[in-house]
Amino acid sequence: MKKYKLLLIAIAVLANPLLGMAADKKAPEKKLSKLxxxxxxxxxxxxxxxxxxxxxxxxxxxxxxxxxxxxxxxxxxxxxxxxxxxxxxxxxxxxxxxxxxxxxxxxxxxxxxxxxxxxxxxxxxxxxxxxxxxxxxxxxxxxxxxxxxxxxxx
Amino acid sequence: MSKQNHPDKSRRNFITAGAAVATLGLAPGVKFIDVANAGNEPKAVTSEKRWGMLIDTNKCAEGCNDCVTACDKEFGLNETVDGQKLKSRPEQQTHYIRKVKLKNKKTGHTLSLPLLCQHCESPPCVDVCPTGASMRRADGIVKVDMHTCIGCRYCMLACPYKARSFIHEPIENQKPYAPRGQGCVESCNLCVHRVDEGREPACVEACNKSNHKAIYFGDLKDQNSVVSKEMKKQASTQLRDDLRLNTGVRYRGI
Known part of the structure; x- marks a missing residue:
């Protein structure tokens, strides 16, 4: 169980900046800049x-x-x-x-x-x-x- | 102990870990604007000051309307849009300050005085407001936050001084320091934009300019301010002091 726990946290920490950028910033930013x-x-x-x-x-x-x-x-x-x-x-x-x-x-x-x-x-x-x-x-x-x-x- | 009394702890651990992950996932999305703004943030007003006025009715000249016109000009009140006539009746139109004539029926003695929002310490308009739009700032200025005003006009009913007006018509080209729009209630805000800059309200300035010098303005809590000194000299009255509102605007010679 401990292994799972560590793994989950590791995934969260690593994936977070990537997810954040993709979902939060890039897509709407590109669309808006055209307008x-x-x-x-x-x-x-x-x-x-x-x-x-x-x-x-x-x-x-x-x-x-x-x-x-x-x-x-x-x-x-x-x-x-x-x-x-x-x-x-x-x-x-x-x-x-x-x-x-x-x-x-x-x-x-x-x-x-x-x-x-x-x-x-x-x-x-x-x-x-x-x-x-x-x-x-x-x-x-x-x-x-x-x-x-x-x-x-x- | 039987197995039933000890539920599977690994499942519980998994759920806890899941919650931790969810929290971490949220964290970068949260933005602390306060932290970002920390560099140049100005200070909020405090109750160390209380802005107020003293109006000397003996000096106030009958027929002089300078304070009213100065106020109208400062806030752009009752201006027409595209040269069209105002549709509202004169009694519906906005007045932050107006001249009132009082006559003693027995003696025939007349008084002329400007009447404006009295900036009460416990304002009835703030008590009744359902949205919190009618508000009293920490430094004693009573005003309307038009962002939250829904135009119900309850405050207009509550005010004993008839100091509030409702905006009936669409407005354009507002002054940048005094935004106002149709469907909101408005009133004298003691020229809050001027006071924050360290200047005196427009009506006071106009009264001094016309050399009547009937209005004293300043900090009521500061013993050395012009208002406090003048109030110490002679008796002053609150309008409707039976209501115990502790008004910020006082009168002399009534």
Whole structure:
């Protein structure tokens, strides 16, 4: 019986990363990346792009609770791990028309959010209250500065 | 001992091992956002502060509407979409702050004062809210979390000051710091976006600008704040103090 036990644990430990990658990340990531229009894009999002494509809803939901109920306000100049919807919109809700970058409303099919969400028919409620057009100045996020820890790991 | 009293332990062991494997399988999927965010996380507000106001009705000028217009402008209240007329009646439209005129029938003495959410310590609107959308922040600001508001309007009935409004019409081009949408209840939130930045609310700013200086704003728990000092000088009143709500907005000269 002991042998079985060890074997089972060994299989679980070995197979886990493989399973995780296959089921959790690769398949939807590939599909999603085809949908996004790359004409207006910065180098990097507030977090790794692949991660954002899959998990943005969780990050946004988490920060909205913290901000509205606990009063935690992330400073606007800090982009790393800042999931304020105002920041999202400020960069993403723009497109190029005749070499000019113009703001896009959610009513437009080419709005950054609606491109994916229409395709996968996931109805989002954000813009019944939030403004879907950028109101601030145009600013593109270059890849956020890496922390000392990240430099070491990479 | 008979064999029946000792069930096959190897089976039990197998099940335990199975459970361990299942747990290990789950672990990588669990994400701790807190851990990922640990670097630049700002601090939550605490009850060490309590934001409040003192309104001097002697200084408040009759006919002056500056605080109301400043508030409307700050939050983009009652703005039309695409130049179309608002369908709701004036009494249905949103007011965070409004001017009220009081007249003593016996003496004929009139008073003019701005009335807004009183930011109670024990707010009736929070008591009655079925979803927890009507909320009081730790620093005393009472507001609506529109993410969870279902628009039942129970809080509007409960509020003794008539401070809340319901949004009847679709809204576009909201201010990024003050999202609001059709089907939610809303009220004065003491310009929470400004207060968190260390600025004073829009109505206070407008009142100072018009040189009436009738509204004092600050931390009620700080003995050295402008409000506390002013409150110490002269008597101030709570509206409907019989309800024992311990309001954050106080009046002088009523």
């Amino acid at each position: 996004v229009d790359p004409t207006v894009q910065g180098e990097n999002c507030v977090r790794d792009t692949k991660d954002m494509r899959l998990n943005h809803m969780n990050y946004i939901l988490h920060q909205r609770k913290e901000t509205t109920q606990l009063g935690k306000r992330w400073p606007k100049n800090v982009l790393k791990n800042n999931y304020s919807i105002e920041l999202c919109i400020n960069c993403h809700a723009r497109k190029k028309v005749d070499n000019k970058i113009v703001p896009v409303s959610i009513k437009d099919n080419t709005h950054f959010c609606s491109q994916c969400h229409r395709k996968v028919s996931v109805n989002i409620d954000c813009f019944s209250c939030h403004n879907s057009k950028p109101t601030g100045k145009i600013k593109f996020i270059k890849s956020p500065p890496k922390t000392a820890q990240e430099k070491q790991t990479k």
